[in-house]
Amino acid sequence: MDKILRINMGADGGPKAEAEPVGSYAGMGGRALTSAIVSKEVPPTCHPLSEDNKLVIAPGLLSGSAAAMSGRISVGCKSPLTGGIKEANSGGQPSQMIGRLGYAAIVLEGKPKDDTLYRIYINKDKVEIKADKSLKMLGNYAVAEKMKAEYGDKVGCISIGPAGEMKMAAASVAFTDMEFRPTRHAGRGGVGAVMGSKGVKVIVVDDAGCSVRSPKDADRFKEANKAFVAGLRKHAVTGQGLPTYGTNVLTNVINEAGAYPTKNFMWGRFDGCSKISGETQAETENTRGGEGSATHGCHRGCVIRCSGTYYDKDGHYLTKQPEYETVWAHGGNCGIDDLDTIAMLDRLDDDYGLDTIEMGATIGVAMEAGIAKFGDAQAAISLVKEVGKGSPLGRILGNGAAVTGRVFGVERVPVVKGQSMPAYDPRGVQGIGVTYATTTQGADHTAGYAVTANILGVGGSVNPLKPEGQIELSRNLQIATAAIDSTGMCLFIAFAILDQPDTFQALLDLLGSFNGQKLTGDDVVGLGKSILTMERDFNRRAGFTKEMDRLPDYFKKEKLPPHDVTFMVKDSDLDQVFNW
Amino acid sequence: MKPSTQRTTTAPREIALTMSRNAVSRFLPLLGEGILLKGPGGETVEAFLVKTAGVSPAYLKERVQTVFLNGKALDDFSTARVADEATLALSAAMPGLAGAVLRRGGIYAPMRRQISHEAQSQNAGGGEIYITLKLFNMVARELGPEFLKRGVLVPGVRLKDFMERQGRWAWEGCLSVKIDGRPAExxxxxxxxxxxxxxRLSVHASG
Incomplete structure (x- = not known):
C-alpha cells in the first residue's frame, strides 16, 4: 500500500483520478491516515459539504494481508453532523480489496459543478469514472444488485443510499459483505452525506489479479497469526459469547445494570428487554434459518464472527443480525419490544444508507416530541420511510437528533457535539460518559473501547478510590482505541488482549513482522496519542472549545431510575482527559 | 416485567415437556427473565448458589464473570449476602467497554462506581427466603439445560407470553407433555x- 488514489470530482473537464506516492503519510493506515489527511489538507472552517472537504477511505495497516481480523476500514472527513473531524469504521469486503490493489487510501476531493451522479470502478489496471443517471435515489441493496449484474460477485461495493444523495447528516457509507449485501456501514457522523456531496454513488473495487500482501518476515508473521487466532478462539468473549449471541448479548446485562437508556433516556430499564435480547435474537435466527444462522463474520478473515443473519417469520432473509446498538436504538430507546420490527428498521436504514444509532435516537426524540407514541412500531417504520422519501419531515429526521430536537422544541436530546449517544446511559456507567463528553468524534462508545490500556501501560496505574480514576481510564482507553483503529483490526480483539498477555504479544508480532520491525507497547501508545493530538488540533481550529466537551445539562440534573443517579464527573475533571 | 416473588399458598401445577434435543435451547431465554428459587436466608451469594442451585464454586469463579444483586454490579460474591425477595443475575464475561466495566473486580470497575453493590453492614437475616434468579448468555446455555430438567418455577403469565412469542415454533419439537405427572396433550x-x-416447568431432551 504505497500509493494514494486521489479522485478530483471537480476537475476541469470532468472527474480525474491520479495515484500518487504515499509520501509523508507512509506507515499510516486506517484512522491514523484518515485523520492525518483531513487534519493536514482540509480547511477546518470549511463547510462539510463544500468542495474543500475531502472524503478519505483508508484500509488498515494489515488489510489485504493474511492477518486475521484485519478487514476493518476507516472513512474520514469533516463531519456534517458534528462540525469536527470524523472517523467512521466499518467491516465488509472492500478493505481487503483496496489493500491488495495497493492503495493506502482513496481520497474523494472537490465537487462536481452540477448534480451529475457518478460511479467509479477501480481495478489493478484502471480507474474508470462514469456518470450514471440510472443509480439516482436507488437504495443500497438495488445498487449492489446492479453492480453485481455488471461486474460479477467477486468485486466489492462502497455506496450511498438516498440519504447520502440528499446529504443528510445521518447518512452512512455502505460496504458489501461476503454475500454481496450492503450490510456493513461506516455509520457515524454523516460520512455518507460527504460522499453524496462529491456526487459519487458507488465505488466498485475489483482486486482480480492482485495477490495477498506479503509480510517482510513471513515465518514470524505466520507464527504470530496462528498464536493470535488461537488467543481469540480460546477467550470466553471472542471465542464463545460473541460468536454465539453477537453484540446484542449486552442487552440483558446493561438492562440489569440499570444503564439501558429507555424511551429517550428517561429510564435505565426496559420492561420488554428480554423480548429483544441477544439470547432471544440468536434463538430466533437459529430457529428460523437453521442452526448456525446467528454466527457469521462481517468480512473474510474474521474469526470472532459476531454477526449473523436475520430471517423473517417465513424464513426469508431480512437483514444481517442487528447489532446491540441498533437493537437498543430502534428498540428500548423507542419503547419497541419486537425483534421483527427492529430488524425491518435495520434493513431500511441499511437500504437508505442511515446510521442506525442516529436514527433510533432521532426517533426517540421525535416520540418525546409527540410525533409518534413510544412503543408504536408501525409509526417508527413510517418515520424511517419518510426519511427515505425525503419528505420535509424526513429531511428533518434524517439530519439527526440534535436538529430534530431543535425543530420540535425538545429539551432532552442525548447528543454531544451534535452526535447521538449510543446504548449506555452515562449516568449508569459514568466512565463511558467521560468518553462521550470528551472524544473528538462526538458521543461515541467506540472512541474509548479498546480495553487494553493496562496491558499497554498507558498513563500508569489507576487508583480506583480517587475521582480522577475515571478520567485516567477514559484517557487511556481513547489512546488505545485510536491506535487499534489504525491497524484495521476489529476492536473486539481487545478482550482477548486484556486477559491474555500472550495474545497481545502475538498482535505486536503480527504488526512488527509484517513491516519487518520490532514493535513495542510504547510504539502503540505513541501512535494513539499522535492521532488524538491531530484530531484535537483540527477540532480546535474548527472552533471547538472545552465547553463542547460536556454532556447535556439534564444528565447532571435528572436522576436515572432505578438507581436514581446523575452524572457527577466535574467539568474541571473532564478538562484533564487530554493532559498527558 | 419485573419478576414478582409473591408466593402462593397452594403448590404450583407442574408441566413436563419432552422436546427434541435441538428444541430445548428455545427455552433458555426464559431463564433470563427470572425463575423463583427457595433457599436458606443469611447465606452469601456464592453459598446460596452452591447449596440451592447446585452450581459448583469452580464454575462460579471461572465462568460467572458478571453478577448483579438487585441490579447492582457485584465484585465479590463470597461476602455479599442474599435477602428475601432479592434478584440475582449471572452472566459470563461480556464484550464492549461496558462488559469490561461491569465485570467482577475488573480494572474498569471504578467506571461504574455509582451502580456497584456496596458491602452490607447488617445481617441479611436467616429463615427461608425466595429469590429471583436470572441466567444470561453462556451461563444460561451451560447451566440452563440442567435447571430446565430439574424444573423451574415461573409465573404463568410470563410463560404464556413467552410461548406466544415463539409463534408457530412454540410447540414444534414437543414430543410429549405431562401435567402433574400424567400424560396430557x-x-x-x-x-x-x-x-x-x-x-413448575420442566423441559427434558429426548433420547
Whole structure:
C-alpha cells in the first residue's frame, strides 16, 4: 500500500483520478491516515459539504494481508453532523480489496459543478469514472444488485443510499459483505452525506489479479497469526459469547445494570428487554434459518464472527443480525419490544444508507416530541420511510437528533457535539460518559473501547478510590482505541488482549513482522496519542472549545431510575482527559 | 416485567415437556427473565448458589464473570449476602467497554462506581427466603439445560407470553407433555399455563 488514489470530482473537464506516492503519510493506515489527511489538507472552517472537504477511505495497516481480523476500514472527513473531524469504521469486503490493489487510501476531493451522479470502478489496471443517471435515489441493496449484474460477485461495493444523495447528516457509507449485501456501514457522523456531496454513488473495487500482501518476515508473521487466532478462539468473549449471541448479548446485562437508556433516556430499564435480547435474537435466527444462522463474520478473515443473519417469520432473509446498538436504538430507546420490527428498521436504514444509532435516537426524540407514541412500531417504520422519501419531515429526521430536537422544541436530546449517544446511559456507567463528553468524534462508545490500556501501560496505574480514576481510564482507553483503529483490526480483539498477555504479544508480532520491525507497547501508545493530538488540533481550529466537551445539562440534573443517579464527573475533571 | 416473588399458598401445577434435543435451547431465554428459587436466608451469594442451585464454586469463579444483586454490579460474591425477595443475575464475561466495566473486580470497575453493590453492614437475616434468579448468555446455555430438567418455577403469565412469542415454533419439537405427572396433550397444557399463577416447568431432551 504505497500509493494514494486521489479522485478530483471537480476537475476541469470532468472527474480525474491520479495515484500518487504515499509520501509523508507512509506507515499510516486506517484512522491514523484518515485523520492525518483531513487534519493536514482540509480547511477546518470549511463547510462539510463544500468542495474543500475531502472524503478519505483508508484500509488498515494489515488489510489485504493474511492477518486475521484485519478487514476493518476507516472513512474520514469533516463531519456534517458534528462540525469536527470524523472517523467512521466499518467491516465488509472492500478493505481487503483496496489493500491488495495497493492503495493506502482513496481520497474523494472537490465537487462536481452540477448534480451529475457518478460511479467509479477501480481495478489493478484502471480507474474508470462514469456518470450514471440510472443509480439516482436507488437504495443500497438495488445498487449492489446492479453492480453485481455488471461486474460479477467477486468485486466489492462502497455506496450511498438516498440519504447520502440528499446529504443528510445521518447518512452512512455502505460496504458489501461476503454475500454481496450492503450490510456493513461506516455509520457515524454523516460520512455518507460527504460522499453524496462529491456526487459519487458507488465505488466498485475489483482486486482480480492482485495477490495477498506479503509480510517482510513471513515465518514470524505466520507464527504470530496462528498464536493470535488461537488467543481469540480460546477467550470466553471472542471465542464463545460473541460468536454465539453477537453484540446484542449486552442487552440483558446493561438492562440489569440499570444503564439501558429507555424511551429517550428517561429510564435505565426496559420492561420488554428480554423480548429483544441477544439470547432471544440468536434463538430466533437459529430457529428460523437453521442452526448456525446467528454466527457469521462481517468480512473474510474474521474469526470472532459476531454477526449473523436475520430471517423473517417465513424464513426469508431480512437483514444481517442487528447489532446491540441498533437493537437498543430502534428498540428500548423507542419503547419497541419486537425483534421483527427492529430488524425491518435495520434493513431500511441499511437500504437508505442511515446510521442506525442516529436514527433510533432521532426517533426517540421525535416520540418525546409527540410525533409518534413510544412503543408504536408501525409509526417508527413510517418515520424511517419518510426519511427515505425525503419528505420535509424526513429531511428533518434524517439530519439527526440534535436538529430534530431543535425543530420540535425538545429539551432532552442525548447528543454531544451534535452526535447521538449510543446504548449506555452515562449516568449508569459514568466512565463511558467521560468518553462521550470528551472524544473528538462526538458521543461515541467506540472512541474509548479498546480495553487494553493496562496491558499497554498507558498513563500508569489507576487508583480506583480517587475521582480522577475515571478520567485516567477514559484517557487511556481513547489512546488505545485510536491506535487499534489504525491497524484495521476489529476492536473486539481487545478482550482477548486484556486477559491474555500472550495474545497481545502475538498482535505486536503480527504488526512488527509484517513491516519487518520490532514493535513495542510504547510504539502503540505513541501512535494513539499522535492521532488524538491531530484530531484535537483540527477540532480546535474548527472552533471547538472545552465547553463542547460536556454532556447535556439534564444528565447532571435528572436522576436515572432505578438507581436514581446523575452524572457527577466535574467539568474541571473532564478538562484533564487530554493532559498527558 | 419485573419478576414478582409473591408466593402462593397452594403448590404450583407442574408441566413436563419432552422436546427434541435441538428444541430445548428455545427455552433458555426464559431463564433470563427470572425463575423463583427457595433457599436458606443469611447465606452469601456464592453459598446460596452452591447449596440451592447446585452450581459448583469452580464454575462460579471461572465462568460467572458478571453478577448483579438487585441490579447492582457485584465484585465479590463470597461476602455479599442474599435477602428475601432479592434478584440475582449471572452472566459470563461480556464484550464492549461496558462488559469490561461491569465485570467482577475488573480494572474498569471504578467506571461504574455509582451502580456497584456496596458491602452490607447488617445481617441479611436467616429463615427461608425466595429469590429471583436470572441466567444470561453462556451461563444460561451451560447451566440452563440442567435447571430446565430439574424444573423451574415461573409465573404463568410470563410463560404464556413467552410461548406466544415463539409463534408457530412454540410447540414444534414437543414430543410429549405431562401435567402433574400424567400424560396430557398440548392444548390443556397451554390452557393451564394461561390460567395459573405459578407453573413448575420442566423441559427434558429426548433420547
Amino acid at each position: 398440548v392444548g390443556p397444557a397451554a390452557e393451564l399455563i394461561a390460567n395459573s399463577h405459578w407453573i
